[in-house]
Amino acid sequence: xxxxYNITIFSENHIGLLNRITIVFTRRKINIESLVxxxxxxxxxxxxxxxxxTTEDQVxxxxxxxxxxxxxxRAFYHTNEExxxxxxxxxxxxxEALYESDTVERIVRKASARILxxxxxxxxxxxxxxxxxxxxxxxxxxxxxxxxxxxxxxVALTRDPIExxxxxxxxxxxxxxxxx
Amino acid sequence: xQAAKSLKLKSNYMTTKRxxxxxxxxxxxxxxxxxxIFGYPGGTIMPIYDALYDFDRHINHILxxxxxxxxxxxxxxxxxTGKAGVCFATSGPGAANLITGIANAMMDSxxxxxxxxxxxxxxxxxxxxxxxxxxxxxxxxxxxxxxITDSKEIPEVIAQAFYIAQSGRPGPVLIDITKDAQxxxxxxxxxxCRKIRSYIPETPVDPFKIKEAADLINTAKKPLLLFGQGxxxxxxEQELKDLIEKTGIPAAWTLLGLSALPSDHPLNVGMLxxxxxxxxxxxxxxxxxxxxxxxxxDDRVTGxxxxxxxxxxxxxxxxxxxxxxxxxxxxxxVLGNVKxxxxxxxxxxxxxxxxxxIQRFRDCDKIEHEKIIQKDLYPEKPGLxxxxxxxxxxxxxxxxxILVTDVGQHQMIAQRYFKFKTSKSxxxxxxxxxxxxxxxxxxxxxxxxxxxxxxxxxxxxxxQMTIQELGTIAQNKLPVxxxxxxNHFLGMVRQWQQLFFEKRxxxxxxxxxxxxxxxxGFGIPGHKVDVRxxxxxxxxxxxxxxxxxxxxxxxxxxxxxxxxxxxxASVSDILLEP
Numbered sequence: 001x002x003x004x005y006n007i008t009i010f011s012e013n014h015i016g017l018l019n020r021i022t023i024v025f026t027r028r029k030i031n032i033e034s035l036v037x038x039x040x041x042x043x044x045x046x047x048x049x050x051x052x053x054t055t056e057d058q059v060x061x062x063x064x065x066x067x068x069x070x071x072x073x074r075a076f077y078h079t080n081e082e083x084x085x086x087x088x089x090x091x092x093x094x095x096e097a098l099y100e101s102d103t104v105e106r107i108v109r110k111a112s113a114r115i116l117x118x119x120x121x122x123x124x125x126x127x128x129x130x131x132x133x134x135x136x137x138x139x140x141x142x143x144x145x146x147x148x149x150x151x152x153x154x155v156a157l158t159r160d161p162i163e164x165x166x167x168x169x170x171x172x173x174x175x176x177x178x179x180x
Numbered sequence: 181x182q183a184a185k186s187l188k189l190k191s192n193y194m195t196t197k198r199x200x201x202x203x204x205x206x207x208x209x210x211x212x213x214x215x216x217i218f219g220y221p222g223g224t225i226m227p228i229y230d231a232l233y234d235f236d237r238h239i240n241h242i243l244x245x246x247x248x249x250x251x252x253x254x255x256x257x258x259x260x261t262g263k264a265g266v267c268f269a270t271s272g273p274g275a276a277n278l279i280t281g282i283a284n285a286m287m288d289s290x291x292x293x294x295x296x297x298x299x300x301x302x303x304x305x306x307x308x309x310x311x312x313x314x315x316x317x318x319x320x321x322x323x324x325x326x327x328i329t330d331s332k333e334i335p336e337v338i339a340q341a342f343y344i345a346q347s348g349r350p351g352p353v354l355i356d357i358t359k360d361a362q363x364x365x366x367x368x369x370x371x372x373c374r375k376i377r378s379y380i381p382e383t384p385v386d387p388f389k390i391k392e393a394a395d396l397i398n399t400a401k402k403p404l405l406l407f408g409q410g411x412x413x414x415x416x417e418q419e420l421k422d423l424i425e426k427t428g429i430p431a432a433w434t435l436l437g438l439s440a441l442p443s444d445h446p447l448n449v450g451m452l453x454x455x456x457x458x459x460x461x462x463x464x465x466x467x468x469x470x471x472x473x474x475x476x477x478d479d480r481v482t483g484x485x486x487x488x489x490x491x492x493x494x495x496x497x498x499x500x501x502x503x504x505x506x507x508x509x510x511x512x513x514v515l516g517n518v519k520x521x522x523x524x525x526x527x528x529x530x531x532x533x534x535x536x537x538i539q540r541f542r543d544c545d546k547i548e549h550e551k552i553i554q555k556d557l558y559p560e561k562p563g564l565x566x567x568x569x570x571x572x573x574x575x576x577x578x579x580x581x582i583l584v585t586d587v588g589q590h591q592m593i594a595q596r597y598f599k600f601k602t603s604k605s606x607x608x609x610x611x612x613x614x615x616x617x618x619x620x621x622x623x624x625x626x627x628x629x630x631x632x633x634x635x636x637x638x639x640x641x642x643x644q645m646t647i648q649e650l651g652t653i654a655q656n657k658l659p660v661x662x663x664x665x666x667n668h669f670l671g672m673v674r675q676w677q678q679l680f681f682e683k684r685x686x687x688x689x690x691x692x693x694x695x696x697x698x699x700x701g702f703g704i705p706g707h708k709v710d711v712r713x714x715x716x717x718x719x720x721x722x723x724x725x726x727x728x729x730x731x732x733x734x735x736x737x738x739x740x741x742x743x744x745x746x747x748x749a750s751v752s753d754i755l756l757e758p
Contacts, residue, residue, distance in 0.1 A: 012378050015327075016315060023320050064502035070324040070344055073378040169377075176375045 004033070005059045006078045006085065006156055009048040010040060010165045012071040021048060021072070024065045030054055034087075036153035042166060045073065051154055074168055078158060085156035089134035089149070090116070091125045097144035098123050104144065111137045122147055201331030202227035202362040205295065206235050208338040211370045214266050216240045216257065216627055218250035222270025223310055225297030227362035229268075242623065242656060245648035247274050249620035251281025252646070255290050256607045256624030260582060262415070264291040264345045265624065271298045272310030275356070276317065280614060282352045283321040287611025288436060289413060291350035293341050294318075300360040301329040315356050323351030329358045331366040336373075343373035348381030349500040350413060382499050385516035385524055393471075393495045393512045394528035400469035400493075402537045403429045404460070406452060406481075409436035409610075410474015410499060410518045417441065417603045419522035420473065426526060428533040430541055432460035434475045435595060439606040443579065443599040449541040453481040454745045455592040458754060459544030461745060464489050465752035466540075471495045474518040477507040478611065487750035497521045551756045552742050557597065563736030564712060566593040566665050572719045573635055573663060574598045581633040582607060582625050586618030586642035589671035592741045594637045616645030622660040623652055633661065633723065640666040640692050650702040653728045660728050662706075663719075664695060667735040675740045679758060699730040706730030 011017055018037065025032055033051045040047035052059070059077050066075045095118070097104050104123070108115060113127035127137050134151055158164070199207070205228050209217070217239055221229040232241060244250040247269045254265030265285075269278050275296040285292045299308040315327045324344045326337050337355060345353040397403060411420050417440050424431045424441075430449040431441060441448050450457030452464070461483075464470065470492045475481070482488045485507060496503075496510035497518050504513040514521045556567030570593055573581075579599040584607040585591040591608060600606065607625050609617040622636035643664055653660055670688040677685050696706040706729060709718040715733065722731040745754045 016319065016325075019316065020319055027320065061502070061506060064504075064506070068500065068502045070376065070379050172377065172380070175380070176377070179375065 002053050002055055004051060004053050004080050005056075006080065006083055006154070007048075007050040007052065007059070007063060007066070007075060008078070008156070008158075009050065009066055009075045010073045011046050011048065011069075012073065013039070013044060013046045014071045017069070017071050018048075020069050021050070021066060024062060024069075025050070025052065028058070028062065030058070030062065034153040036155055040165065042169065045165065045169075049154055049156055073172075074165060076164070078156075083156040083158055085130070085154050086128045087131060087134060087154050088152040089127045089129075089137065091127070091138065091141050091146050092122050092148040093125065093141055093144050093146055095120060095122055104141070107137070107140050111140075113137060198365045199368050200227065200231065200363060200365055201334050201357070202231040204331065204334040204366055204368050205338065205357065205362070206231045206239070207368060208335050208370055209266060210235070210238060211372070212338070212342045213263070214239060216242065217266045217268055218242045218244055218253040218257070218624065219268030220244055220247050220250055220270070220274060221268070222274045222297065224271040224299055224359045225268060225274075225295075225362075227359065228295070228297065228357070240627075242627065242652060244620065244623075245651045246646065247277035248281055248616065249623075249646055249649045249652060251278045251292070251294065252284070252614075252617050252620035253624035253627070254292055254294075255281060255285045255288075256584060256621035257628040258285075258290050258292060258624075259607050260604055260625045260628035262413070262604065264293050264342055266293050266295070269294070269296050270310065271296060271314070272312045274310075275314035276312055278354075279317060279321065282318055282354065284609050284612040284614045284617060285352040286321045286323065288609065289350050289409065290352065291345040292352035293338075293345050294352060294354045296354065296356045297362070298327065298356045298358045301358045302360075304329075304358070314354065318354045321352070322354050325354040325356070327356040327358070328361050331361045331364045334361070334366065335368060335370045339371060339373040340376065343376070344379065348379075382517045383501070383515045385514060385521045387524065389512055389514045390521065390524045390528055393514055394525055396469055396493055396495060396512065397427060397429070397471065397525070398530045398532070401534075402463075402467045403427070403469040403471065403534065404463065404467040405429050405431040405471040405473060406434065406475055407431055407437040407440055407473045408434040408475025410497075411437060411440040412603055414474060414499070414517055414519040416474070416519035416522050419519055419526065421445070423522050423526050423529070426531055427529050428531075428535075428538075429471070430534070430538050432456070434478070434481055434610075435608060436606075436610045437475060438595055439600040439603050442601050447538070449538075450545075451596060453478075454483070455596065455741050455743065457545070457596070458548040458743050458756060459541040461743070461751040461754040462544055463540055465491065465750065467492045469493050469495070471497070472508075473497045473522065474499070476500075476503045479507075482507060483745045483749055483751040483753075487752075548743065548756065556593070561736070562712075563739070564709070564715065564733060565739060566590050566735055567597050568712075569663065569665060569715065569719070569733050569735075570594050570597040570637065572716055573637075573723070576719055576723050577633050577635060581605070581635045582629055584608070584618055584622040584625050584634060584636040586638040587613045587615045588639045588642060589667075589675065589739075589741050590637050590639045590665040592672075615642040618642055619646045619662070620649045620652075622662070623649060623656070623658050626658045626660050634659075635661045635663060637663045637665065639671060640664065640668060640690055640695075641670045643695070644692075647698070650699060650704055654703040657727055659726060661722050661725075662728070662730045663722070664730060664732040665735050666692065666695070666732055667737050667739065668692060669737060671739075672741070674738070678738070678740070680746070695730065695732050704728045704730055706732065708732040708734070710734045
């Protein structure tokens with residue numbers, strides 16, 4: 001059965017690694033639905049979150065192939081239920097919408113969104129949440145003709161109390177030292 | 181000897197302290213014990229070639245006629261010696277010409293270190309003359325690659341390249357060095373790479389898994405061991421032999437596992453897969469236990485996966501975690517170095533015999549012999565067969581030669597009928613099936629094993645893909661024996677057209693040149709055999725000849741390779757005739 005999987009990849013920060021990782025997906029004709037890359041809590045270690053829809057059998061193989069890449073330290077996969085995740089959306093709405101009634105204000109309050117910037121021409125609203133929520137807000141705001149809209153990729157935390165990688169890195173250092 | 185040389189060189193250079201990046205490349209290669217480089221110079225790699233000029237007594241450089249020739253030669257050198265093969269190419273077309281050979285090495289887990297020149301770093305991305313993004317192009321077909329733009333990185337990156345190429349499951353690595361990094365200076369100091377934080381070459385073997393595997397082996401009634409190239413790469417030939425002798429388990433080989441176990445070993449039951457032997461294919465679907473050692477269940481081995489050994493438990497001994505459950509689910513997966521896992525298994529298994537089970541293989545052999553092998557090896561029809569030529573070459577070289585093949589019908593026939601006594605004696609393009617591999621590979625095999633007879637068996641199609649390497653063979657006086665099996669067809673494709681496309685021979689017939697005259701033009705003597713009476717003397721003359729030699733044998737035009745597991749069929753539906 002196909003479902004959404006979140007693949008977390010911890011890697012060294014090397015030029016070209018993103019390319020190597022995406023090749024693992026493109027070679028198997030798997031579409032990347034969301035991709036976020038940034039430095040992790042551990043200095044020098046980068047964290048990728050890749051969201052794909054596939055079967056568990058396939059995601060296991062893909063994670064195996066990613067872990068095989070020399071500069072990848074570790075990769076994991078989780079279902080949506082196993083993680084806490086958010087996306088960020090920004091909406092630019094004409095300023096008249098705010099002046100003419102309190103609808104925009106009510107929508108913003110109800111959606112737990114916030115206003116980032118107000119100028120003479122427009123107001124910028126920010127909302128974090130799942131795609132259904134940010135999309136619903138877009139539909140509501142669009143009665144005022146949204147001028148620009150953008151949504152980020154997904155960021156996520158596991159439900160584990162600690163970042164598994166820090167434990168793993170310690171173990172690996174000890175293991176590699178034991179090989180000498 | 182090499183170590184002494186390199187120490188001396190180092191001390192000479194240490195006094196000079198600062199050296200150019202190009203010199204650092206050569207010194208780094210010497211530190212890694214490199215004795216031979218296959219390559220082709222050009223604009224952006226000229227500083228490295230200039231540095232090499234001073235080291236011609238320490239490193240042998242073989243100038244091939246095409247970069248593809250260099251990379252295939254380096255590949256074969258690595259297969260025969262177990263050390264990384266090294267090749268050089270310039271940027272742009274030179275680097276691009278390596279790609280087929282790198283892909284070939286990647287598929288067959290061959291350690292290569294390819295060094296390419298690149299345009300100077302300020303020109304990167306400007307579509308400069310002979311610029312190509314070789315790091316990008318080679319990414320899907322390398323184990324690792326890296327672009328050096330600063331000469332200071334050279335020693336460390338080359339050390340990592342050799343470590344990555346040769347450790348764990350080996351593979352090709354490419355280092356792209358910009359011209360300015362070759363020219364600028366650095367303080368040279370070399371330290372071999374021993375570990376990389378993000379890379380675990382092999383995991384320690386889990387003794388509990390060994391115990392579980394041994395329990396299955398001890399209770400199995402119809403066990404079958406399948407061995408692949410992992411046994412050869414891991415130098416585990418003796419452990420394989422000890423395990424099967426202790427347990428009495430019959431063992432069958434994949435294409436690349438061939439030569440790991442002597443051909444005449446009583447427990448060697450033959451070849452797996454599409455054109456493998458009848459017994460091991462048929463009985464794969466009767467065995468109650470399959471022990472896969474250093475092999476990856478390639479589709480040419482498994483046939484239809486959903487009908488593959490469903491009745492059997494599977495033990496998979498494998499170094500690469502990504503191979504576990506990739507194609508065939510393992511009941512017990514033993515991760516780690518196959519030499520270690522086999523050794524641990526030997527200590528945990530009981531002595532046993534499986535005479536009745538082995539008799540089943542013998543019975544199959546008898547059927548295959550009557551229906552196919554006898555006719556292949558001792559034909560009664562007038563046309564010559566590939567099988568009889570291979571049989572005579574194998575006998576005349578006392579089963580001690582290194583066999584190099586190209587890809588196609590002749591390859592399958594050669595693998596089936598050539599006999600081996602020692603490991604690392606079979607050099608063939610397995611996973612990628614690269615036509616044109618044979619001739620350049622024979623050069624690398626000969627240079628890797630200068631005291632052994634190297635026989636290159638090649639078809640008329642593949643021969644013309646890299647025929648220019650006759651020039652390299654002649655220039656370097658490499659005593660390669662080239663057995664050209666000429667059926668004037670792209671034989672394997674023609675066979676499929678006959679069997680599956682109603683004999684519609686779409687673009688498979690070849691009008692060939694006079695190969696003997698071509699070889700003569702390169703300075704290589706040769707002889708053409710058209711009739712059976714001339715075959716044995718022709719082969720004897722080739723083997724006895726001191727230098728390189730081309731023997732062309734005219735083969736029956738429309739012969740087929742059997743047995744055959746048709747694509748999409750189960751291994752037990754193997755055909756003995758059309």
